[in-house]
Amino acid sequence: MRFWEKLSLRARLGLLYAALLAISVVVVGGYSYWNIWQLFIRNKSCHIRARAKPVIEHWLRDNGLAKADSSLSPLKSQTALLLARDLTSRDTVAIIVNRKGDIIANGKRLPEEPVAPAPDEQYLRRALSGENEVTYRGQVKGKPVLVMLIPLRPHPASARVFGVVQMSTTLADIKAILFRHGAMLVSLMAIILILGITTGFWLIGISLRDLQGLLASCNQISRGNFSKVVSVKNRHDEIGQLALSFNHMLEKLEAAFASQRRFVANAAHELMTPLTGLRGSLEVLLRGAQDDPAAIARLSRGMYKEVNRLIRLCEQLLGLSRLENTVNVCKQPLVLSEFFDDFIARARLLAGERSVVLQPGVDARISADPDLLQQVLLNLLSNALRYSATETLIVISWKLLPQEVEIRVSDQGQGIDAEILPHIFEPFYQGKSVVVSGEKGIGLGLSLAKAMVEAHQGTIRITSEPGEGTTVYFTLPLQ
C-alpha cells in the first residue's frame, strides 16, 4: 500500500489500466482458445459419428446382428471384425467390445492405421448402460486421441445394448492447428498489450498535463502571482471545466486582491488628509501663534473638525470590518410600523428644517438587527440631506413583496449621472454630486449600507435621474 501511495496519479492510473488490459486480453484470448478447441473436437466427433452410423446400421441389418443375443458368439465376432475393419481408416480405428467388456474385434490391419487405446472402464460402463454420446480424450503412446463410444442395439429405438463400438482418432492434427492458432493469439495479445499500454500511458499523460498546469499555477499563486492562467484550448471534459473554473476563480481572486489594495490605499489617503491638516495647524501653533488668541481659536476649531473626521472615518472602517463576520449581526423580530415610528422621530431631529415624510406600507414582521437597519437608513438619509436642496422632500417608504420587504429612501435632489451609478457602492468612491448642506463625506456611506444589507441576506440598488432625484431600494427578508 505504501508503494502504491508513493506513486504519482499518472503512474497509478497507468498501472491500473495496464493490469486491466492484461487481464481482459488474457481472459478473451484464453476463452477464444478454449472455444476453438471445443469446436474442433465437437466437429471431429460429429464427423466420425456421421460416417460410422450408416456403416453400423448396414452391418446390423445385413449380417443379422440385429437378432443377436446379449453376447456376441465367435461366429458373430468374425462379423464384428468385418464391421471394425469397415469402420477403420487411415486416421480412425474401431474396436468392438461385447457386453462383458471384452474386445472381440480390432479393425487395425495395416501398420499406417492408428493404434486403438484400451477401452476406459468407466466410460465403457456408461455406453453399455445405454448412454449414446460418450466422448472423451485418451492417450496412445503419449499422444492425445479422441475416443467415442457408440452402443450397438438391435434397432435404434431399442433399449437393449449388446455391444459397443469404440472409435478413436488422433488429435495431433487439431493440436498442431491449435498450436499455430495459440502462437498467433499470444503474439496478437502481446501486440495489443504493447500498443494498448503505450497509447494508454500517452492518453493519461495528455489528460493529466493540464492538471500539472493547474499545479504550476497554484504554486505561482502561492508566491503572489495571479497572472498565470491555465491554457485549456479544445478541452471540454472535466479537466477542461476544472481549468475554466480555476481561471475564473483566479480572476475573482485577482480582482479581490486589487480591490483590497485599492481599499487600503484609499483608506491611507483619507487618513492622510485630516492628519496633514492637523500637522499644519500644530506647526503654526508651534511657530508662535500661541500668543494670538484669535489664531488659537481658529486653529483649534479646524483641528477639532479634522479629529472628528478622523473619528468618523475610523468608525466607518470599523463598521465595515465588523460586518465581514456575520456573528456580529444580532437579528431580532421587528414590527415595521413600530421600528419606523421610532426612526422617523430621530430622522426629523437630524433633518432639522427639512421635511422627511414616512409613507408606511402593509405592516409586517421582519428579522433584522435594529442598530444595523437604523445605520443603513441614516447613511441613506444623510446622503439625501447632503445632496439635495433644502426645500425638497425626502420620502421613506416600504412595500411588501412575497418573501421580503422593500424599503425605499428617495430624494428630489441633484441625482447621479448614469456612468457613475455602477461604482457608487465601491468603498471611497465619491461621485460628482455637490454638497448642498453639511460636510463633505468620505465615500464609505453606501458601501457600508450595502455590506449591512447583505449581512441580512438582502439586496440593495439605486436609481437616479440627474436633476430629478435619487431613490435607494433595499430588501430584507420577512420573518
Ligand SMILES: Nc1ncnc2c1ncn2[C@@H]1O[C@H](COP(=O)(O)OP(=O)(O)OP(=O)(O)O)[C@@H](O)[C@H]1O
Ligand atoms: N442621494 C444622493 N444624491 C446625489 N448623489 C449621491 C446621493 N447619494 C450618494 N451620492 C453620490 O455617491 C457618492 C457616494 O456616496 P457615499 O454615501 O458612499 O459617500 P459619501 O456620502 O460621499 O461619504 P460618506 O457617506 O462616507 O460620508 C457620493 O459622494 C455622491 O457623489
Ligand SMILES: [Mg+2]
Ligand atoms: Mg454618504
